[in-house]
Amino acid sequence: MCSEGIIERYVNFYTDFAFKKLFGTEINKDLLVSFLNALLSGKEVIEDITYLNTEHLGSQEYDRRAVFDVYCKNEKGEYFLVEMQKGEQQFFKDRSIFYSTFAIREQAPRGVWDYELKGIYTIGILNFCIFPDEYDFYHEVKLVELATKEVFYDKLTFIYLEMPKFTKAETELETLFDKWLYAIRNLASLMNRPPALQEKVFTHLFEAAEIAKFDRKERCEYEESLKNYRDWFSVMKTAETKGHAKGLAEGRAEGCAEGRAEGRAEGRAEGMEIGFAQGEASGVEKGERQKAIAVARALKQQHIAVSVIAQSIGLPEEEIEHL
Known part of the structure; x- marks a missing residue:
C-alpha cells in the first residue's frame, strides 16, 4: 500500500x-x-x-x-x-x-x-x-x-x-x-x-x-516525493557530519603539531618526554574545542538559546555570544 x-x-x-x-x-x-x-x-x-x-x-x-x-x-x-x-x-x-x-x-x-x-x-x-x-x-x-x-x-x-x-x-x-x-x-x-x-x-x-x-495515485506520488526529500535530507546530514569529522581531525592534527612544538620548547627545561605528552594532550583538547565551537555556531544559526547551548556543549555563555 x-x-x-x-x-x-x-x-x-x-x-x-x-x-x-x-x-x-x-x-x-x-x-x-x-x-x-x-x-x-x-x-x-x-x-x-x-x-x-x-x-x-x-x-x-x-x-x-x-x-x-x-x-x-x-x-x-x-x-x-x-x-x-x-x-x-x-x-x-x-x-x-x-x-x-x-x-x-x-x-x-x-x-x-x-x-x-x-x-x-x-x-x-x-x-x-x-x-x-x-x-x-x-x-x-x-x-x-x-x-x-x-x-x-x-x-x-x-x-x-x-x-x-x-x-x-x-x-x-x-x-x-x-x-x-x-x-x-x-x-x-x-x-x-x-x-x-x-x-x-x-x-x-x-x-x-x-x-x-x-486518492491512491496521489498517495503514491506523495510517498515517492517524500522519499526523495528524506533521501536528500539524509545526504545533506551525512555530508554535514563528515564535514564536522574532517574539521575535528584537522583541528586535532593542528593542535597536536602545535602541542609538540610547545612540548619541545618546554622540554629544554623539563625534558622532551614530558613536552610530547603535554603536546598530545593539548592537541586532542584543541580538536575537541574546535568541534564544540563548530556545533555552537550551528545551534546559534537555528536560534537555540545561548544558555541551552552552553549547558549542552560546555562552552562559556559569553564566548558563545561572540561566535
Missing part, C-alpha cells in the same frame, strides 16, 4: 509534490493568490492568476532548458516565478537570475515593439540561508544605482524567504503573512489546524493538504 510509510496527517510542504499540488494547481490557486497578496503586503493586489507552462527552452532548440516550480501571471500581465528550494547551491543566485530571463524574453511580441515590459517577481522559499543577517528572514532585491541607493528599475523584483530564520510561535503570529510562513514551515508536524489560522483560506489549505483525502 502506498501510504504505509506515512504517519503524518498533513503533507510536508517542502516536497515537490506538496508544493506543486498546493500552489501549482488550478483547483488550489486561491491558496497561491492569498500567499502572494500576503507576501506583497499591499504593494500589489492580485485578483486572479493564470498558470503558465513551467517548462521553457531558450530561443533556439539547443538552448538550455528551465523548469519552474510554479509560473503564472496576474490579471495585469505581471509574471510570478515561485520556487521552493530545499538545499543551497553554489550558484543559487546565478540560477535565480537565469530563470528570470525567461519571463523577460517571452514578453517580446512579433513585429514592432517598444520594449515595454510587465513586472516580474522571482520568489524563493528557501529551506536554507543565503544572507548573513542573523534574524531577518525576508529579503527583497532590486536593481539600484549605487551612488544614490535609489531603485534604478522597479519591474524586476527578487524576494527570498529564509525559512530557518522564521521562528515565530503560534501565539506570536500577527499578520496573514506570518500565518502563511508558520503553516509552510510546520504543516507536516501538525495533527490539527492551529487556532490562530482561522481564515477561510486556511480551511482550504488544511483540507487540500490532508493525506487521508488523497
